[in-house]
Amino acid sequence: MLLPVTSLFAALLTLLLLVLSVRIIRLRWRHRVGIGTGKSEELEVAVRIHGNFIEYVPLALVLLALIEFTGAHPMLMYGLGGLLFVARINHAIGLTRSVGPTIYRTIGVLGTFTMLLISAAYLLGYVLGSQL
Numbered sequence: 001m002l003l004p005v006t007s008l009f010a011a012l013l014t015l016l017l018l019v020l021s022v023r024i025i026r027l028r029w030r031h032r033v034g035i036g037t038g039k040s041e042e043l044e045v046a047v048r049i050h051g052n053f054i055e056y057v058p059l060a061l062v063l064l065a066l067i068e069f070t071g072a073h074p075m076l077m078y079g080l081g082g083l084l085f086v087a088r089i090n091h092a093i094g095l096t097r098s099v100g101p102t103i104y105r106t107i108g109v110l111g112t113f114t115m116l117l118i119s120a121a122y123l124l125g126y127v128l129g130s131q132l
Helices: 004-031 041-069 074-097 103-131
Strands: none
Touching: 004 041, 004 074, 041 074, 041 103, 074 103
């Protein structure tokens, strides 16, 4: 079965991952760092942005796919996927601008956590409701 909403957001998030990856490659070339981050704070931040993306997005996409398998309303699906996508863009912008707190980073963290929390709650409700 094709999962059109999950597929859309998986594709968009893959493009974002590629942008984040290319940024690291460019910074490695600029700072002549083959592995690690050398002494470049800019490269260290870019690697952390990429790492944070990798830590959260795969699980979020799995949750989105599971929700889509339940036959959830498309508005919920697009809302969760859109929230995740916007959150991840904001997180990257926020950390790029400052390693301290920024409104973009806050939106990124809260958006990602909100998407994960709503997804987990929906799936728990679905499973517990179908078991009764």
